[in-house]
Amino acid sequence: MIERPDAPKAAPAGSGARSLRRAVAMLTLIHRRGRPQSLAEMAQALSIPKSTAYDLLNAMLHEGLLTPADGTRFALGHRLHELGAGYRAQVDILREGARIVRALRDETGETVQLSAMEGPLMHVLMKEEGFRAVRIISNTGSRVPVNWAAAGRLLVSDLDDEGLRRILTSTVAPSPTGLAETDVDRLMDQIRAARAAGYAMEIGETNQHAGCVAAPVLDDDNKVIAALSLAAPEQRLNSPDRMILVTAARRAAADLGAALSACRNGQVTRR
Amino acid sequence: MIERPDAPKAAPAGSGARSLRRAVAMLTLIHRRGRPQSLAEMAQALSIPKSTAYDLLNAMLHEGLLTPADGTRFALGHRLHELGAGYRAQVDILREGARIVRALRDETGETVQLSAMEGPLMHVLMKEEGFRAVRIISNTGSRVPVNWAAAGRLLVSDLDDEGLRRILTSTVAPSPTGLAETDVDRLMDQIRAARAAGYAMEIGETNQHAGCVAAPVLDDDNKVIAALSLAAPEQRLNSPDRMILVTAARRAAADLGAALSACRNGQVTRR
DNA sequence: CCCGATTTTCCGGGATTTCGGAATTGCATC
DNA sequence: GATGCAATTCCGAAATCCCGGAAAATCGGG
Structure with a gap:
């Protein structure tokens, strides 16, 4: 051929x-x-x-x-x-993730999302609505460029400079509010910083008057396999409360990583 | 042609x-x-x-x-x-049910199922595994004859004698253990009794050394729209604990019914 | 390096689906 | 009951997919 x-x-x-x-x-x-x-x-x-x-x-x-x-x-x-449930049963992260996403939602009262990379885009694997109605654009199953969300920063943070730059230049796009960072070099700095800090944050980049904090879910080799993110109204993210959210997200993400690690040592996994 | x-x-x-x-x-x-x-x-x-x-x-x-x-x-x-999540978002009972099924599992520690009728068969809408490993045959999405499970007895209990007899004669089948009731007349008696009692129970009919209790989820007209069932090992169902399970299931089912009723009075529903 | 088993690709005739338009039905309004 | 509009069914010709078989690629051994 x-x-x-x-x-x-x-x-x-x-x-x-x-x-x-x-x-x-x-x-x-x-x-x-x-x-x-x-x-x-x-x-x-x-x-x-x-x-x-x-x-x-x-x-x-x-x-x-x-x-x-x-x-x-x-x-x-x-x-x-029926078939969707079948898919979920195959994939550890969705089985375990459902539990932890819901727990984090109940703990913080905010909307929680679990995301992973699917090809060059960030894929929202699941979402639980918070008690206050913070409207989030992305629904379960939607795929968005990594520069639209704090979680995206973390998900690509394992790539080397070259691979990272390639993904960014090909997928970065303006967000609905127009406020998401679109400059590749600045994004790369943010991504490296977020990874070093162990969490990422964003305000107003994709949703007016709202933002989110995200924490990485790590595997045994400290590679990022997913990210948990909390979406909250702007004022809560500017208040001292903020660190409560960050801490909650990081702990939940660590729990999920541990649960998955336990899965892998006894059960079949995909990928 | x-x-x-x-x-x-x-x-x-x-x-x-x-x-x-x-x-x-x-x-x-x-x-x-x-x-x-x-x-x-x-x-x-x-x-x-x-x-x-x-x-x-x-x-x-x-x-x-x-x-x-x-x-x-x-x-x-x-x-x-992705599409499965889309289906779920359309249907109130799955949104609300997920929460209540999980809560009932956490409360009792046993495997919980939510079922509804789909055509002439009982359809398992969702399942949460209990902490002890009671193996249940039916997975999410599977469809089984109504005589295989306690929940089935409740799901058809709104039909009149004629409709009920028709469904039973056409779908009743021996269960894997061979112990499920297959006589239509006796089944009809059991169904009427279960509906009157407000719950149903079965031991060993489809799974060895295990059984289940089930409670009906009712709509505003007291019609059965779904059933919650708890699967537990045989000995627990023979112990005084039994009534704890029955009570928990009935309360959870009532909660779900109320939540759905609330849904209907403000939101769009299907069917 | 060759061999055998399995997976994957390739191909041409034949069966089925697809298509556009027209005919029919269903429903609400006039 | 008549009328207009949209939904649904029907039809034959044309396009496409499907099939069976056979060839090519891949993989593990011997």
Whole structure:
């Protein structure tokens, strides 16, 4: 197989199973829009002919991937819950993480997220809403550039200068508020500093009047495998309370690291 | 295509999107077997030609439905976790239930399950393992006949005699231990009694040396919408402790019912 | 280094899905 | 009951995917 020199990566897009790809596109669309969608909306958004979309729709209903919501709209189906639970059961960090994320939320009352790297982006593995309603942009499953969050600083902090610079230059983007740091050199300084400090903090970079503190989850070799972050209203992060949050996050992250280490010494893990 | 006159209703099974159906079959297979599967295993188990299976496999890897596990085996992928979380966010009972299931597990130390009806079978919506290792057959997502578990007795207890008899005759089956009641008339008596008592109990019917107690989650009209069940070793269910478990389960179920009722009066719900 | 077993890729005909448009149904309004 | 609009079904032709088999790559030994 001859590779075009200017397109070194294969063009994976077009490989077979079109209906499969379109099906997950429909599911993802419903998920992203956050509410049930009618068939017409989906067909239009994804440029799928309506008659074809009906075939897919029926198949997905039949498989439990979709469920009729109201009259003419459809929502994600129970089979997805089932398979999602299966994924979670395979992965230690999600099993153990659920417990610790919730405990940290209960302890601090703030919104807690657990994140890890997925490719070049930060991936939000799970989220528990705090008692006060601090609206956070990222939901479970969303992927964002590392410069948008304090957790992102920590997640990439094991890379050497060269690899770090490559990831940053290719993924850094302005945040919704426009306040996130986008200068690669300054980011690298912040990342090194955060790693040395053992935590990271950010205020207002992605959400108005809110910010977060993050702590790294380390494996046996002190590599960062995930990050716990606490999202809180701006004033709490500027108050002396701040260090309470930092301490709570660091302790929870250390607990999670220890739990995972224990897992690994007795059980099967992935990756 | 010629329709057999004696099959007037369409046979919805075979409708289009073959690759989609096969894809979920592969995912379900991995989930059921509980560990990563090689392509050869899946192709063989599902009678899919190997060359076709490769196409599906690549598409699924590309979509994040599958993830390479070890060398030649594949596990469920992160996209499933993402979509599963999306499903959960839509459904009140899963959001609220997670909290209460975990609390009940922590309070009693036993394995807790939350179930609801899905068609004619009992569907295990979520499970938290107890501290002692009581092995339970059913995992999150599995569906079993209602006569296999105490929770099943409660879930169908709103049906009238006719509907109840129909479901029972069509789904009742011997349990793994062979000890579950399979006589429809006796089952109906047990179901009516359990509903009147406000809880149900079973020992050894599906798991050796273990049993469970279950309590109904009721909506505003006192209809059963789900059931919480506690699985415990046989001796604990025969001891005076038993009533502690029953009481804990009933209280937790009532809490969940109240939480859902509160949800409904302010938020959007499905169904 | 060669051999055998397994995994992965490749290929051309044939089966199925897909597509666009039109026909039909369903529903609410007039 | 008539009418307009959207949802759903139906259809044949065309495009695509799927299949079986066979070749190539990969991996472990001997």
